[in-house]
Every structure is written in structure tokens, then in C-alpha cells.
Amino acid sequence: MSLSNLIQNWQMFRTRRPYEDQYKDAPYKWAMVIDLDTCIGCNACTVACYAENNLAVVGKERFGKGQAMHWIRIERYWGEGEEMKTDFPERGAQYLPMLCQQCEAAPCEPVCPVGATHHSADGLNTQVYNRCVGSRYCSANCPYKVRYFNWWNYPERAWPNPLELQLNPDVTVRSKGVMEKCTFCMQRLRAGMDKAKTDGRILADGEVLTACAQACPTSAITFGNLADKKSKVARMWKKQQVDLAKNVQDKTEEGIRGYRVLEELNTYPSIVYLERLRNFAA
């Protein structure tokens, strides 16, 4: 793939998506809201993800080389701005649950030389494992650093018998040389959507949850169908005046706190974060 091809692909892609009302007639567009004021940083979501999605435990040495496979992680920051301005974190820590933002204009997608990274009809940024050749361009291009590469053949070593009995049969166990990432628990969505289709309906709000949202003790994660205007997640996006297809949000209301992380990179993420609150009079 030449550089000119790459740029041309990128431009085609950029003009195609997203656009206004893209999901107007679609049955599903999966999206999330994460309330950073109720997220307490407890790691229930991250462990739930290991359990649901057959994430390999890599061990200390490989973790140290940046080879951890956690599809969702809690980032912890001290203060805002360029540096910590006080000796102590007087306003607590800043926790940020970071997972694939399922970008509508995902920087990872156009760089894949084999089309393993693609966009699904319900708005997910998916990874087709058996197409992936391990170029890792996608990971290099991801500004959120939420793509994870199988540097080793984990099926051979990560689940010594009988740990492998815990593996979720609905989720592929990835082998060496393949990129992987958060799927918004696609196996749950797939099963739910199939069932709903059999019943001749679309999924009800809250009928299917991602493992992280289901576990979250404070219910800080809201997951749902943005194409369904009545869903909680769609109403929250609207209330927070975040438009999926805009990169600069038109915020007229005061005191709303929805934003998308690194939105200025024109990635059009599908996850809205709600600003953390602090009582500065305390």
C-alpha cells in the first residue's frame, strides 16, 4: 500500500462518515454514557471484561512491556492542566474508564491493509480476527490506545488447565499475531438482536448490557441504542447536547457536562463522558 493510496482511502473515508441522521432508519447504533462523577474507580468493570471476553492474563514481565490485554482500563490522573499544582491531590483523583470509543470516523479503520478493522452496520468498530495479519497500523493510529496485540500465543499459556473451562464459548480465543479490542460485548448484542428479530421487534432499552455496564456497582456506565430516540442513552446524549455527527458541539444550555474525549481529533466517538463534579467550597 503506497502512501498516496493510504491518503486517498483516508479522504474517501472522511467524506463518507459520519453524517447527519446516519442512523435515522437503522434499527441499532450502540453508544454509551460514562458518568465520571459516579465512577469510583473500583475496577469491577475491568475484571468483568476479563471474565466475559476471554482476555488473557499476560503476567508481570509482559505487562511491563506494555502487552497487557485489558480492553477497558481505569486511567488515574492527578489534577488538570500541564502539571499538578498542589502538593497533595486535594480534590481527589481523576478516574477515567478508557475503552474503545467505537469512533464513527475511526482512525484505526482506514489504515488496515486487509480490511480487518471495519465499521459494522450498527455503528461498531469491529476487528475481524481471521482477516487480521498483524500489521498493527490500527493500534499505532488509535489516539486512545485501546487496541491490544497478541504478541504471544496466549491460548497455550494463559489458561492452564482447568482455567480454560471458564472461557466464554461465545467469544473467540485470539491467537498470536492478531489485534483485538473492545467489542461492546458483541456476542451479547448478537444474541439479543437475533432473539429480538425472531420475535419481530427491536431490542428493548436495557435488555442487553455490556459486561462492564452490568457489573458497575454505581451504574456509572449507561449503554444502549442511540438509534432509538426513546432509549436512555439517546435521551442522555440529547440532554447533554452531544451530536454524534458533529465534531464541535453546539452547546446552548448551561451546566451540562457531556463531552467526548479527544473529540478535537475528529474521531466522532460513540462514548460520551459526563464531567466529574467537585464541591470547590469544601
Place this chain on the structure above:
Amino acid sequence: MIKHTMDRRDFLRVLGISGAAATLAGCGNTAIESGVEEVMSYVHPQDFVVPGIGVFYASTCTQCGSGCGIMGKVREGRVLKLEGNPESGISGGKICGLGQAAVQAHYNPDRLHTPMLNMDGGLVPISWDRASQILDERLGAKSSLQGDQIAFLSGGMSGHQRVLLENFLDSYGSKQHVCYDALSDATGRAATKAVLGTEQPLWDLSKSRLILSFGSDFLGNGVSPVYMAREFAKFRKAPRGTLIQIEPRMTLTGGNADRWYPIKPGTEGILALGIAHDLLQHPEFSGSVPQEVLDLVKNYDRETVSDITGIGADSVRLIAAQLWNNSPSLVVAGPAVYGHAYGFSNMAAVQLLNIILGNRGKTLQGQAEHPFPQMTPTPGTYRALAELTQKMQSGQCQALLITGTNPVFTSPSQLAFSEAMKKVPFKVAMVTHLDETAGQCDLVLPLLSAMEDFGTHVADYQPEGVEVLIQQPLMEKLYPDTRGFGDILLDVLRKRKADYAAFPDYYSYLKAAVVKAKPVFQSEESDDRFWETALMKGVIKWQGKTTALEAKLGALEVPNPRELSTDYPFYFIPSIRPDMRDGRHAHLPWLQESPETMTTIVWDSWVEIHPKTAAEMQIKEGDVLVLQSATGSIQAKAYLFPGIQPDTVSMPLGQGHTQMGRYATGVGANPYKIMDAVFDAHTGELALHATRVAIRKTGDNQMVVKDEGPTNVQHGQKLVATLSADQARLSQEI
């Protein structure tokens, strides 16, 4: 089918029904049938079991004592994943990371799956026939053990396992059920009882306008973290409450504070008295405050308090003013407060604030009285272990049974528990993993995992009335030679007491006991239906009434913090990880690889030190330090951590195992072993926060393996944005 008759009083005792329950359970049965029920296996699948489709079964999480209701997803005969059970008033359908990892304890590759016998200094596998024979010889009908010669050492234990265990001891005339918890909150509980009249009051977080927490990590590892997190989420909704956290080392909860203050370790009680001093200046109190309280606080004006605690005089004023202006408030405290020689008085001083602020009856209630007092959890204490160790030393203890606790790993070295064990001729451990304590026993019996066994549990903290929590197998046992805890006890008990002949296994015992308790729950279902509903829902609920709290001032006294010495110029604070706890979960790879939230470090132990202190001592991240206490020394890498008081260093508990399988061993170091022998003056509990250390550099530097990148600030990017709470419009949000 076995039929057996016994008198009613015996029957109730056997099944753990007494007190209020015994009077309510007046149906007059004198005999029951049992042993006719069977758990259906997948060889004979139920209609709803379809290959490829997961089915959920309700059970109860046993990873900690919170008693969260869980649901296990079972497919093709395997339990795959745990979720919260929405029927549970405690978990409300939610689950924490520690709970999720229970499946890894079950499928752990280092599970013990055969009995082991110590022969010539080493443990060798033996058959169950041989193990049963040994048990029979030593503990069976012909056993000469009498009274307190036999002791049972356990962790916190509740439900019918506790009933059966105590009945087992009773068959020898022994009262030696020794409960040990390496993270015991006994001092805090005793002080709370002395002031408020109850050990563990219920907190109403959602109703509180302001929570002042002295080192209580209620969101991470308090008495019921999942429930507290759920309530905390309500507290954060409109009208949003404020959390002020004061502690020497920032806990997970501290990270969520609106205002966080680092305090000199152990001076929390003095600060509480200072805040009380300020509050009592309000004219509303004039003339109505008992003299003993006035005497207590009179010396603690803002400046004095500021000198002692390191919290500015203005801050003391501000905290007091906010408590006054945001009613109802809630004042809570954790191990940082009671883990001192004067921990009791520290805790009592904190509870005094709740009385002054009028929080009793508003955000603090007494728990409902439990209809089955014999099933309530036994709180583990250090003191109990110390007394047992003495008996072991003196040769009084002839047989020791151990389950659910690992004192060889968690007891401080000066107790010399390990040496005392050698004086006991017969030691039996019942474990799922060969831990350090089991490794020193004569006979080790492999238990079923929590996913394979039956049980009932009662939570220490019961937010909504009273719940009896049902634990049921989520799958067939993995290893044929593992056995249930109740089954092992019953096997011995049947030989000693005819009362138990009616129960061929623990399942039949448990079912009989639960069904027998039916009248208390005012159920009109048939016995079988009642039992099935209990299994289906995983919980039986009883609407208890909350009780009133007292206000007793007699126990109050001035705490007496100890200054640092030149020999040991740093306070040493062990931190409790929400996932590792006292180290009992170090063998679970998901938890080892789960970054500790405050530092993001994995698979290790580390020493947290404030960046300023580190700069003064020219310590960089990864420098290997030796921490020397009066008792011993320990090595770990430095991690520069801004959320710590500058005269303090902190290390997480739970690592440093020498046994317990491949994931636990060879990871980090064990801080329990350098704990100084300091005890609370009132309760005799080990003071976990009272150790002082000196720091020495080894000159070695190693990489700290962590999730955070080379920077831990946001570099001006909008990653985690913060809005002033008064600008948000939470009430209009969806």
C-alpha cells in the same frame, strides 16, 4: 430413607434455631424425612437446559463477608461468569471485581484436589479412606479429646456452617471456636458500641448531605463495598452530597472526595475533638452540653489541633462549618483511625461528632435484630488468635482444625504462631488451596469451591431488614476427591452424636434447617416450594425493624498520639487492597493483573512515598528500599505517590506468599511480618497503623510495572474534566 426422632429442643439446637426464632417456629415437628432429595446432574438435564444457552442460578458470593447475591451463568455444565443478583438487597444486581474472580478460585490450576498427610516433614497425597480413618481415630466416637483441648480456628463465619461448627465443638464440650481476621475492625466496633450502643450501625449515605470520612474506605473494602457504592451513586445524584476525606494515605474512597486532607497518622481523634470544640461554640448548645464533653474538648482549639494533626486551623473551622451547614451529615471512620494503641479512644471521639451533629436516627440507625442469632457472623479478632496461640504454646490445645484463615501468613512475626503450631499434636486444615498455614498441618482436606458447595450466610451489614443468603452449587464438582465443609463435619459428628444420623449430607441438613425456619418468614408455601423458592431467589428476606441508637459519653477519653522517634522517623501504613484483602485472593490471576487503582501497579508490592519526601532523600521511582521497623525489615520498590502524608510510607497488604500456587508465590513482600507489637489499650487488638520505620536505599533500581504511562497528569488535554458542583444541574439530568 433414614428416619430419626429427637426432641424438639435438641432439634432446634442442631439446626441453629434459637432465640426469637425458636418461639416463632412453633409448628411442633419432631421428625423429618431427609436424604430423599437429589441435585439433578446434567446427565438428566432439566427441560430448560439447552446446549449453547446459558442458564442463571442464584447463589451468594463468599469472596468477602458482604454477602452479595450473585447469579452464575451456567452453560454445558460449567459456570462461566458471575453477575449480581437483582433479588439481593445487598448487591442489587451489581458485583465487584473481587466477586467476579470467584470463578478463578474455582477453576484455579493450583486447587488442592486430594487429601494430604504430613509424613516425615512433607505433605503427601493420601486417599479419602485413609483421611477419614485418621479423622475417625483422632476425632471420632472414641476420641479422648475433651473440652477446650480441641479448637476450631476459622475466619469470619456465619450461617449454618457456623452453627454446625459450634455444634461440632459442643460434642467435645469445647467452646474454642476461634475467629481470626487479619483485618479485624474489632476495635472500631467496640468503640462504636461503647458510644452508640451498637457495633455496626446502618449508614444512610443517600440521605446524607455531607459525609466526613476519617480514613474509611467504604467504597473499596469496608463492610459492604458493593452496597455502599450503590448508595454512594445515589448520594452523588441531585441534590449532590459532599464527601470530605481525611486520611494519611489516599484510599479509593479518598480519591472520590470533594476535599481530601492528608493527616498525621493517628491524630484523627484529636481532629475530631477539635471539630467538636468548634461545633460546640454554636449558641444552640449553650448550657446543654454535659460537662464531661466540655472537659474533653476544652484543650482542643483550632491552633492546638492544627499543630498536632497537620491540618490547618482554617481547615478545621471550614470542616466544622460545613458539617453544621449540611445536615444531616454522616461521620465515619476506618482502620486508619482505630489501628493505634489508642484506637478505641480515636474511634469514640469520631462517633462523638455523630452525636453532636444529631445524626442518630437520621443517617445512622441500629440494625434490625436477627431472628437467628446463632447464624450471625462471628467477627474475627486478633486477640482470639493470640489467646489460642498461648494455649497452643502451653500444650493445652491438643487438636486444631483450621479453615478460612491463614495466620501463618497474616499474623505478625512476634506472635510466633508458626512455632506454636508445632506444639499441637494434631492439626487439620480444610482448604481449597495449600496455603502457608495448611502447609504446616498434619492433615489437609480439600474443600469444594464456593461454586460447588451449599451453604447459608448472614451478612455483617444488613441494609434492608434481614436476609438469609443461600449459596448453592453452580456446577458439579471438578474433582471427585474434594468435599464440602459441612459434609466433612457431619461425617465426624454422625459418629459422635445420634442427633445427626438423620442427615446423610450437608445438603439434607441445610434443607431441613431452612425449611424449619419457614414460620419466621411467615411463608405459607409448602416446605418443598419454600426451599425451591429460596434456591431460585438466592435469598430469604425478613422485614426487621431498625433499632434506635444510644448516646453514651462514658467511654470518651482523649487519644494520646505517639510522636515519631529519630530511630524510626516514618509512620508505616499498610493499605488494604479491595481485591487482595489480607492476601487470601493473591492466587487469582485476574486480580494480580488488575491495576491497583491509585497507583496502577500490578503483580507486585511497592512503597508509596510522597514526591517531596522522595526528593529530599533523593529517591526515584523503582529504587529498592529497605523498610526497617523495630520488629523486622522488608524490601520493596519506591513509588512516588502524592496522596500520602509526607512523614508516612505505605505498602499494600496481601502479597509475599511463599505458598498458595503459581500466581501468588514470588510476588512482592509481606508487610505483616514487620508489624510492631502495639495493641489497642481497650480491646487488645493488634494496631495495624502503629508501626514506625526507617528507610534505607539499597542502591538497586527496578522497573515498577504499572499501567500508567510516563506521566500521570493530563497535559492540558480534556481527558477527565471537572465542573464545579454548583454549576451542574443534576436535577434536570436523565
